[in-house]
Amino acid sequence: MNQALASLITSAAGTGAPTLTSSRYYGSATLTYTQQDGTQVMYLARRILPQAGIYQSVQSYAVVEGDRLDNLAAKFLGDPLLYWMICDANNSTDPDELTAPLETGRSILIPLSSGIPAGARNG
Structure with a gap:
């Protein structure tokens, strides 16, 4: 996977999430999906809404x-x-x-x- 793209996703394209402690995504896992052609797509794990x-x-x-x-x-x-x-x-x-x-x-x-x-x- 393109490292620049991975860094962008991890930093949430400048919003600070999930690295900013006030973000609801702080600490969320970053997962990778591999498409049929072998292309890897990085994404944040789903956040389950709390009670x-x-x-x-x-x-x-x-x-x-x-x-x-x-x-x-x-x-x-x-x-x-x-x-x-x-x-x-x-x-x-x-x-x-x-x-x-x-x-x-x-x-x-x-x-x-x-x-x-x-x-x-x-x-």
């Missing part, structure tokens, strides 16, 4: 028009890259779904960010 109950919620928040999950994560968790913790704590796989205009007024749970609970990464 929302593993997060300790510190408050609920009523979504207002114009909210974005990355901004809420920055405000409440201190890091916009932790938006995934809010998704997980609310059983959502789509960050935009939690703050969509139709969801204005919806109450979402804001988890405690002091530590990422066991099971939040890699199932």
Whole structure:
């Protein structure tokens, strides 16, 4: 496999995941799939979504028009890259779904960010 491509995947093309400790993919295994022609394709192991109950919620928040999950994560968790913790704590796989205009007024749970609970990464 092309080493440059492997490095790009491992570094998640500049996003920091899975090497950034705040990433939901931190510590994820990097796997290789070999196609029929022998070409190897590198990918990250699938992340199993944890049960929302593993997060300790510190408050609920009523979504207002114009909210974005990355901004809420920055405000409440201190890091916009932790938006995934809010998704997980609310059983959502789509960050935009939690703050969509139709969801204005919806109450979402804001988890405690002091530590990422066991099971939040890699199932």
